[in-house]
Amino acid sequence: TIRGAQVVTIVVMLRRSFRRACQAQAKPTGQQRLKQLFMEYGKTAIVVHYTLSIASMTLMYSLLRSGVDVSAQLRSVNLDSLADQYDSRIGGGGDKATTFFAAWCLHKALMPVRYPISAACIVAVCSRLKR
Numbered sequence: 749t750i751r752g753a754q755v756v757t758i759v760v761m762l763r764r765s766f767r768r769a770c771q772a773q774a775k776p777t778g779q780q781r782l783k784q785l786f787m788e789y790g791k792t793a794i795v796v797h798y799t800l801s802i803a804s805m806t807l808m809y810s811l812l813r814s815g816v817d818v819s820a821q822l823r824s825v826n827l828d829s830l831a832d833q834y835d836s837r838i839g840g841g842g843d844k845a846t847t848f849f850a851a852w853c854l855h856k857a858l859m860p861v862r863y864p865i866s867a868a869c870i871v872a873v874c875s876r877l878k879r
Contacts, residue, residue: 762857782863785870792877793870800866804858809851813844818854 786793812818822831 759853759857763859767860779859779863781867782870785867789870789874792874796870796873797866800862800869801855804862805851805855808854808858809848812847812851812854 782797786797819831822828
């Protein structure tokens, strides 16, 4: 079974590596850009962001429940050490609650990827609604 602490360890490692990559850039991070968009576009930005977040969480859960090989996907993007840790700690799967928790952790780990997508979608939707 998947242990919560093991999943959290992997998520923390992912977030640290993404955070280092974001700090290396001089421009605002995705989170800062998203906050600016919330201030500028208001309720529409919040609705778009949460809709995308729910879709992302649903996708993560569906992928894990359908049996996607997470370690193979991690290896395909050259995260071999992380894939080895996933295999040794989590690889066995678990019940629905455990799968949901693992999906939530993956969803949170992908925040640095989701923020720019949310920002682009917020601008697109708001400009479309202004017409």
